Amino acid sequence: MDHNKNSYPAVFSCLIIILYSVHLINAMPDASYYDKSDGPLSYNFYDKTCPSLGMIVRWGVWTALKNDTRMAASLLRLHFHDCFVDGCEGSVLLDDTKDFKGEKNALPNRNSARGYDVIDSIKTEVEKSCPSIVSCVDILALAAREAVVMSGGPFWPVSLGRLDGLTASEKSANEQLPSPFEPLDNITAKFVAKGLDVKDMVVLSGAHTIGFAQCFTFKRRLFNFKGSGKPDPSLDTSFLSNLQTTCPNVDKSNTKLAALDSQTINKFDNTYYKNIINNTGLLESDQALTGDPKTASMVKDYSSDSFLFAKDFAASMVKLGKIGVITGQSAGQVRKKCNSVN
Template sequence: MIVRFGVWAAFQKDTRIAASLLRLHFHDCFVNGCDGSVLLDDTKHFKGEKNALPNRNSVRGFDVIDNIKSDIERACPLSVSCADILTLAAREAVYLSGGPYWPVSLGRRDGLTASQKAANEHLPSPFEPLQNITSKFAANGLDLKDVVALSGAHTIGYAQCFTFKRRLYNFKGSGKPDPTLDSSLLSSMQNTCPNVDGSNSKLAPLDSQTTYRFDNLYYKNLVQNTGLLESDQALVGDPKTADMVNSYSMDPFLFSKDFAASMIKLGNIGVLTGQDGEIRKKCGSVN
């Protein structure tokens, strides 16, 4: 309940936080497992993940996790790990946004280190071909269905202009926009993200119709060639993933069910249990 209230309170102040917490959990689990390593600040012994290229000036929500952790420490000291808090917070964020609810098993322990290098290597990028992204998922025990279902997390939240700008102006070095991009989306995104460096960090919604609602519109957008990120739109270009995209675009209940199942798999990647790791007192540093 403490986690639920903490996420709810943050959500009341900033609706965008739901997508941020979900992404924070994803970025934690994809780098050496769900061990809370993404939350660690740099030390003299290691460079943490916060400043890795996929995370720098991009991942957020650390303060929400820190606030929940201090509330939990007051109620029951050294009993709930930061990794568990982050896994629960991601579930609550999705549920608050109108998405599915799934059971979260607890007992993860927190890692003792973090790796900027591993974050740079293991996190999928919006510029990568689908084959590379699929390989990164497979390395974590996730299959093609998980790739398509978990990509549906982009039904909420925003992307910075630099993550899709080449689709607007210079697709694959052609000097022209991506020919598959819907023309009305192209002109609206060119307004939001003019072709100057100053627009790189501006934000655009991943799903402009229901930006804060967790639904299956993301897949409907892909079918209509109005997916924002290259890596998202690529799901329609491969026959195997395109079939799943079509199914999810027509059946919101199927998407919710499969997304929940994939989130359970995600939350169990490389977890530390028993005597491994520790339960941190503060999420930003080891004890």
């Protein structure tokens, strides 16, 4: 594939102009939000070795979203799940081997993690343009950012130069990824363990402004909340009725989908926080943010100030992308294929 700009449709060139206008509209954080010395990572890491990288990733994500709008949330979630388990090193992309059971079949990822094929497709095109140069984890980090921007969300600079890890752990994924069934204190502790804080937890939960959840992740709220035999009393009655129709109390409904933000399903905005205040947060972990005065105050602030949410979300994504990165050749590599080590 020739990656000269003339090989891309004219409509894509227009799209890029629109996207980067949206960047400004969506309150791109000022320079003070970013660590100018990113250690071994750099914002221009591939400028000379793979100058077409940004365009290739952007095109790959745009194509994926054109075919499936849900993929925006899936790519963002994949990046989050990767970074949260032993760092941003592409472990979530690895298939099982005789030496380890990977993260794809861990409970938080099984039957719900998506987007592997999108990253594989982008990697294939990157390899044609600049072979053995760009890591899969850097591609995933860039793809997550583009998915948010293309959904109307904020832009943030992605520092690059991470290497792909050599192993993965199903056990670690089961233990370290937050669950929608956990108490708020447990979820907060998992964020703190990764070097994030309560503010990061609240603002990154705002990623639930896009995407869907399977019925089993919230169905106990609808019929038997905490073993009471009754629905969660905090749920708005109209919202509850709609969810009970979508997810009837039978096992075959467990894998049906409901929008995490039913008001603006495919738009990355601050409606998620408005929903929580209105008792229409889908997951227990979403609604739990109103149960603590500190987190409830943040929810209120983000619900009323979309620019504050955009700015803080971008800043927290920068922090997320620096968790546990690998830069030493002895500990990592640039994988030729994202689902297996070289």
